[in-house]
Amino acid sequence: MKVSDNLEVAKNANLQLNYYQKEDQVLLAVDCIIFGFDKKDLKILLIKRNFEPEKGKWSLIGGFLKKNENLDQAAVRVLKTLTGLSDIYMEQLYTYSKVDRDPGQRTISVCYYALIDVDAHNFDGIQIDSASWIELKNAPELIFDHDEMVQKAIARLRRKAMTNPIGFELLPEKFTMRQLQNLYESILDKKLDKRNFINKINSLDVLVKLDEKDMTVSRKGAYLYIFDKEKYEKKVEEDGFNFKI
Amino acid sequence: MKVSDNLEVAKNANLQLNYYQKEDQVLLAVDCIIFGFDKKDLKILLIKRNFEPEKGKWSLIGGFLKKNENLDQAAVRVLKTLTGLSDIYMEQLYTYSKVDRDPGQRTISVCYYALIDVDAHNFDGIQIDSASWIELKNAPELIFDHDEMVQKAIARLRRKAMTNPIGFELLPEKFTMRQLQNLYESILDKKLDKRNFINKINSLDVLVKLDEKDMTVSRKGAYLYIFDKEKYEKKVEEDGFNFKI
DNA sequence: TCAAAAGTGTTCTGTTTACACCCATGG
DNA sequence: CCATGGGTGTAAACAGAACACTTTTGA
Numbered sequence: 323m324k325v326s327d328n329l330e331v332a333k334n335a336n337l338q339l340n341y342y343q344k345e346d347q348v349l350l351a352v353d354c355i356i357f358g359f360d361k362k363d364l365k366i367l368l369i370k371r372n373f374e375p376e377k378g379k380w381s382l383i384g385g386f387l388k389k390n391e392n393l394d395q396a397a398v399r400v401l402k403t404l405t406g407l408s409d410i411y412m413e414q415l416y417t418y419s420k421v422d423r424d425p426g427q428r429t430i431s432v433c434y435y436a437l438i439d440v441d442a443h444n445f446d447g448i449q450i451d452s453a454s455w456i457e458l459k460n461a462p463e464l465i466f467d468h469d470e471m472v473q474k475a476i477a478r479l480r481r482k483a484m485t486n487p488i489g490f491e492l493l494p495e496k497f498t499m500r501q502l503q504n505l506y507e508s509i510l511d512k513k514l515d516k517r518n519f520i521n522k523i524n525s526l527d528v529l530v531k532l533d534e535k536d537m538t539v540s541r542k543g544a545y546l547y548i549f550d551k552e553k554y555e556k557k558v559e560e561d562g563f564n565f566k567i
Numbered sequence: 568m569k570v571s572d573n574l575e576v577a578k579n580a581n582l583q584l585n586y587y588q589k590e591d592q593v594l595l596a597v598d599c600i601i602f603g604f605d606k607k608d609l610k611i612l613l614i615k616r617n618f619e620p621e622k623g624k625w626s627l628i629g630g631f632l633k634k635n636e637n638l639d640q641a642a643v644r645v646l647k648t649l650t651g652l653s654d655i656y657m658e659q660l661y662t663y664s665k666v667d668r669d670p671g672q673r674t675i676s677v678c679y680y681a682l683i684d685v686d687a688h689n690f691d692g693i694q695i696d697s698a699s700w701i702e703l704k705n706a707p708e709l710i711f712d713h714d715e716m717v718q719k720a721i722a723r724l725r726r727k728a729m730t731n732p733i734g735f736e737l738l739p740e741k742f743t744m745r746q747l748q749n750l751y752e753s754i755l756d757k758k759l760d761k762r763n764f765i766n767k768i769n770s771l772d773v774l775v776k777l778d779e780k781d782m783t784v785s786r787k788g789a790y791l792y793i794f795d796k797e798k799y800e801k802k803v804e805e806d807g808f809n810f811k812i
Numbered sequence: 813t814c815a816a817a818a819g820t821g822t823t824c825t826g827t828t829t830a831c832a833c834c835c836a837t838g839g
Numbered sequence: 840c841c842a843t844g845g846g847t848g849t850a851a852a853c854a855g856a857a858c859a860c861t862t863t864t865g866a
Contacts, residue, residue, distance in 0.1 A: 345631040347592035350675060386590040389673060393664040417662045417677050419638040428634060430595060432662050500818080517820070518856065540817040542863040745845080762847070763829065770827095785844040786837035 351424075351431040352396045353384035353468065355415070355475040356405070358440035358455055359492035361501075364508035365440070365455040366472065367405070371465070372452055380462045382471065383453070384431070397434040405453070411437040411491040413482075416474055423467050431467075435475040437491035458508075483509050487528065487565050490549040498536050498544040499523065506567065522567060528554040596669075596676040597641045598629035598713065600660070600720040601650070603685040603700055604737035606746075609753035610685070610700040611717065612650070616710070617697055625707045627716065628698070629676070642679040650698070656682040656736040658727075661719055668712050676712075680720040682736035703753075728754050732773065732810050735794040743781050743789040744768065751812065767812060773799040 356367035368380045385400035387393060393414065402408050415433040423429065440455065456462070458476070463469060483489045489505055490497075503519050523529060530550050535543035557563035601612035613625045630645035632638060638659065647653050660678040668674065685700065701707070703721070708714060728734045734750055735742075748764050768774065775795050780788035802808035 345594055346634045348595055348632065348634070349590055350593055350595070387593065387664070387675070389591045389593070390666060392666055393662060393675070414662065417638060417659065419632070419677075421635060421637055430632075430638070432664075498818090515856075515858085516818090517858085520819080521821090522855090540863085541865045542816085542818050544818060743845090760830075761845090762831085765846080766848090767828090782837095786839080787835070787843080787845050788837080789845060 349427060349429045350387040350393075351384050351429050352387060352393060352400050353382045353431050353433050353471060354397060354401055354412075355382055355433065355435040355472055356401070356438060357435060357475070357479060357492065358438045359505050359508065360440045360455065362504050362508070364458045364492075364505075366458060366461060367438075367453055368456050368461070368464070369404075370452045370454070376465045379465045380456075381465045382468045387432075393432050393434075397432075397436075401436055407438065407443055411488060413478075415471070415478055418467050418471065420467065431471075433471045433475070435478065437479075437488060439492055439494055442494055480509055484567050485565060487549060487551075487554055496532065496534070496536075496546040496548055498539075498546060500539070500544055502547075526565060526567075528557070528565070594672060594674045595632040595638075596629050596674050597632060597638060597645050598627045598676050598678050598716060599642060599646055599657075600627060600678065600680040600717055601646070601683060602680060602720070602724060602737065603683045604750050604753065605685045605700065607749050607753070609703045609737075609750075611703060611706060612683075612698055613701050613706070613709070614649075615697045615699070621710045624710045625701075626710045627713045632677070638677050638679075642677075642681075646681055652683065652688055656733060658723075660716070660723055663712050663716065665712060676716075678716045678720070680723065682724075682733060684737055684739055687739055725754055729812050730810060732794060732796075732799055741777065741779070741781075741791040741793055743784075743791060745784070745789060747792070771810060771812075773802070773810070 358365045358367060367383065369383055371377055371379050371381055383400060383404045385396065385403065387396045391399065394412070397412050397414070398408065398410075401410060401412065412434050415435050418431045418433060421428065423431070461472065464472065479488075483506070489502070489509065492505055493501060499520050502523065503514055503516065506519070507514055528550055529547040532546045532548065534546045536546055537543045554563075554565070558565075603610045603612060612628065614628055616622055616624050616626055628645060628649045630641065630648065632641045636644065639657070642657050642659070643653065643655075646655060646657065657679050660680050663676045663678060666673065668676070706717065709717065724733075728751070734747070734754065737750055738746060744765050747768065748759055748761065751764070752759055773795055774792040777791045777793065779791045781791055782788040799808075799810070803810075
């Protein structure tokens with residue numbers, strides 16, 4: 323690697339602070355895939371456009387990054403503004419940048435996904451009409467590259483839920499083993515063996531079985547469990563424990 | 568979810584194409600973590616700033632997104648411009664957006680990582696001085712949030728190399744089992760058992776053993792192998808094969 | 813009394829780990 | 840002839856998959 327003085331000058335210029343002024347600026351959007359789990363089905367929150375163009379088409383919720391906030395904050399703000407929800411699990415997914423992805427203007431979209439316990443949150447205060455929870459299996463075609471985003475989010479959720487206890491974000495605080503299994507069956511889109519699943523979960527040793535039953539589904543009733551986050555974190559910290567379903 | 572007419576109006580405005588004009592625009596940088604494997608060591612390509620501010624500090628290579636290209640193209644262009652390399656495995660990693668991450672100007676950075684076979688590429692034509700391959704273990708502190716980027720890239724490389732045949736991107740076309748094992752030991756930063764490793768690799772059945780030996784390391788010589796990409800892709804396609812080390 | 817969901821263990825199979833010696837060759 | 844790295848197999852432990860019956864209780 324040889325020193326080349328003229329290239330050196332160019333490179334220096336490229337890294338001078340005021341050089342940035344000459345560069346193109348772009349709009350940065352934030353789009354959110356909001357997953358919810360409702361008893362048996364994995365759903366996503368979509369809005370229906372009732373104006374042109376793309377009138378009648380479905381879309382993810384989104385907004386634009388502001389100068390004084392970072393992307394995580396923008397994603398939280400978008401979610402809060404449009405649904406009233408806060409304190410929700412969110413994770414950055416991927417950044418989409420096809421030149422013509424948005425016909426209106428060159429827009430780059432940083433995509434996030436969120437996990438919500440549908441039951442635990444009061445959607446009376448929802449800030450947006452024409453928003454609906456749609457079963458993932460029945461999801462309509464979405465505008466722009468939003469379908470691609472959803473596909474990637476599903477893949478990420480699948481992988482992540484198998485190796486991290488993020489699934490509990492989609493469940494009520496207290497849940498039955500059957501609900502947990504239903505959740506994983508929805509996420510993975512396949513049936514699991516009841517006994518193997520329960521044995522597996524119990525072997526992880528991060529749930530607390532309560533002296534309380536959910537009587538709403540069966541006559542016998544099913545014991546409720548809670549996820550013991552402290553215990554989980556302690557195990558990770560102390561023993562390098564790996565959550566793995 | 569109730570219809571609320573005034574909110575409806577606000578939302579419509581938010582989605583009108585010309586509304587975008589009112590939104591803040593930002594600079595989008597692309598930074599690249601370039602991994603190379605050199606016989607036994609995993610390295611990254613860094614440049615040393617020899618001007619203020621942060622003079623003498625090390626940095627990733629980077630550039631800015633232009634209006635007429637997408638991020639993948641920008642990453643390829645940055646790599647090509649600064650190193651002369653093309654046709655390199657690259658993957659988008661994460662987007663960094665702390666408000667003050669770059670003291671010069673509000674800049675969002677979309678981070679990519681690249682995998683290079685150091686030997687196979689001629690670095691005489693490298694377009695940048697003060698660039699060096701640095702062993703990962705000895706890597707210096709980097710500017711801005713570049714250390715965080717590198718940490719995330721390593722984690723991604725580890726995970727991905729265990730479940731996808733991307734490791735071969737870091738090796739010459741023909742390689743010995745020992746080289747492959749050295750590579751994985753570098754990536755995972757731990758020793759592996761020789762027999763178990765070879766048995767595992769052979770059970771995957773995606774390598775072709777050549778009638779050719781590498782005589783440069785031992786007196787006996789070691790057989791060379793190549794990765795059979797077509798066979799791998801066929802197995803994935805037809806049998807849902809999972810590469811898993 | 814029966815329908816519907818809850819709860820519970822064992823066997824089998826495949827995968828992962830641990831482990832040690834001979835081979836080929838150039839110097 | 841010996842130092843150096845190359846090449847090979849088996850047994851034990853563990854994890855994952857397959858599989859069916861009994862319990863509870865409200866209607």
